[in-house]
Amino acid sequence: MAEEQAKFGFTQFAENWNGRLAMLGFIIGLATELLTGQGILAQLGLM
Template identity: 75%
Template sequence: MSDSTSRFGFVAFAETWNGRLAMLGFVIGLATELLTGQGILGQIGLG
């Protein structure tokens, strides 16, 4: 990476990827909950 722009911290690039990964995690968690019939806490033994 030869440019001088930052890829870390509160910059648009990092926030865009943070949002994408959060949406992906939410969808995976919802799909897992629908497939197993248990909530997230129940899956890890806390519920």
């Protein structure tokens, strides 16, 4: 049985998930702008 290594820090595992979640957030942000017709700053009341 292989010994499991820690999944903390700048590991390939962490960077893959970081990239995936960043892409997901970007797509959700674009979809929200398209559906509401407002940018993110307008939605937050900053503009």
